[in-house]
Amino acid sequence: MTAETLTTAAGATTPAAVPVRPGFARRSLKWVTGHLGLVPFLAYTGVFLGAPVVMVAVGAFQDNDGAFTTANLGAAFKDQFGRSFVTSIELSALTALLGAVLGALLAHAVLGSKPDGLLRKVVSSAAGVLANFGGVPLAFAFIATLGSIGIVTKALTGLGLDLYASGFSLFSFSGIAIVYVYFQIPLMVIVFTPALEGMRAQWREAAENLGATRAQYFRLIAVPVLLPPFLASTLLLFANAFSAYATAYALTTGIIPLVPIQIGSLVSGNVVADQQNLGKALGLGMIVVVAVVMAFYSWMQRRASRWLG
Template structure:
């Protein structure tokens, strides 16, 4: 009997260890996915950025100071900032409109589901949709020209330049903002507004002194996420811009695939490393803001 009693803790320890091993086995697919699609490509970029014909070199990184690369980085950052700002403002307004609706209402469910789909609607499909709608021969362009004698391209082919890219990018930035900012708006308690009104506060004072400061970290964090989303986008711009490489992702493509500028693959990896650094800084700031948001609205 004493032996059986003494054996109980040992069996419990064995079962606990087995559960721990089982839990670790459940994470194997995740870590395998991260290793294959994140860790290994990042190592390839980092190693290639400092690799040369004679071994380790800094020439690839020094090439980032070239005027055409700096201009591409500048245009990419400007495009990302503008599309993120427009998407953040319009998406926040749409998210607030959803918060005022019934939590389980059909309107909120439909808009949220649509936002989830449209936030992932990018690449060649999105570029084709805009070309078919407001392209040089798009149905809306032709209809406006034939019906109202209005030529939306009278000032130039703006759709294939930064203004057009900003418009196209905003299409998937707004629904993404709705998805990431809606939980923060849900965290604002109605009692806080009632307390402000009971103390004689106005709507302006509520938004500027109570809700605004609480939502500011979430808004800024969402803005940074939209910036990273736009900065790293490639397929949409590649489908719209057929000539030149105004953005850094297109410059990387040119360096990796060009048949004219041979031996530029490692320069392309150095540019990719620059993108990794920019996105890493942005996501680090986003993580800090998310921690503050969860602390204040938790």
Template sequence: MAPAAPTAVRAGVVRRVTTWVTAHLGLVPFLVYTGVFLGAPVVMVLLGAFQDNDGVFTTDNIASAFKDQFGRSFATSIELSVLTAVLGAVLGAVLAQAVLASKEDGLLRKFVSSASGVLANFGGVPLAFAFIATLGSIGIVTKALKGLGFDIYASGFNLFNFTGIAIVYVYFQIPLMVIVFTPALEGMREQWREAAANLGATKWQYWRHIAGPILLPPFLASMLLLFANAFSAYATAYALTSGVVPLVPIQIGSLVSGNVVADQQNLGKALGLGMIVVVALVMAIYNWMQRRASRWLG
């Protein structure tokens, strides 16, 4: 009778393995898709960043990616991403709080929620064209203001420089902040406010000692998500400036499209690797903050 026990154990293991495979079978198409369109390109970028034209290992590409105009492009991209992430996070959080303060089934909340979903994904060349037609040198708003005696371009405004790109980025950063930060605001329990009021806390004390510390992790996490969103944007900035403003995605696009520095064909991959590292670091911090926030808001 002794052999029966190992047979039963093997049967149990087989059943557990079969159950696990069956339960996760639906993940196979997703894993194949991400492996082909995300994993493989990342591996190719990683390998190419450390190879010269002949396939020999080298670190020259990495060194060149952070020098001269390429180093400046990283600095400019980070500066633009930080600026638009902070502005988008603050303005988006204020808008989200204002919307939640309105009627739950009211028209305002439905309109803002629907508009945020559309505008957060409205980018690229169409967004650049919309701003050029509105705030360009011969845009509708520009001509209207000029007719009123106020020439914004004569006063120093320019849609086709760093400031113009920042304005356009904030346009889609604000609705994205509304989408990602609204669940955190909805997770705030009314009982916490009532308990604070019963203990004699003012509205300012409630936000300073209760709501503020609870909402800070999701707010910072949302800001990091906005940073990654702006850091990786390409088409809008290129359509606006034609590459005049040095940004990392534009530099990569220039190198990949054939404008290659002599003997440094893999320099674009080195720049891409730098972007992957920056975005991966930002998203790792984002996930950590989201886990902290879920302790209270879960």
């Protein structure tokens, strides 16, 4: 053996041991056990949400004999059913915009008070309760207050202001809009307050140190940062109003054409032109509208989380 060979052998190093990754079966078992707690939630969601959506989607393309047809979708967007979509979208957009603006102003005003003060606690608690106060009880409360013989109506009449003589009616489009705004404002307070709380005081201090005025701070910093969460909250309010049913039905008994009321009428047995699956076609239309709105909502939330996360 030569000297060169000995030198080479002496200088050789043992290669580092390559870690052995666990097998596919072991990794799969670990993943399953780690997500085992999701099984009850997924089962609950699949039974009470996934299965009805599938049934509605399938039934929307079936006739009374179960054969494939697109007639249901065609009828769902014509005549009174088409007008109900337009009315529902107009009502939802109007109340979402009013609720978003008024709720954002209220949330901003409340955050200006003491963090542990009585005002913030009262408004936060009231918003949590009123945002979930809807349905027939809310309709009854407004009828007792602003109905034709309501307390406020009678009081204003005694002061010489007759609401119903001037053209207002609680049981019209404008009346329903007022009722919807009642629960839209507290919902906006709940969903938009975290965005306002995410505004950092250092941003204002830095802007002031650089010579920015208060108006410039709001225009160049606050508005661009708060616009995505504001739009996202507005979309959430739109979906909330678009899917509301009991309050509008209790107020108007179906006089105002809204999609949820039309679906309720068809499901309860009022079948038009022997189209039993027409209600499912309307339901599919609502699912598509809400899905599009919530997709934009998620996109806006991701944009907002870049700054407020």
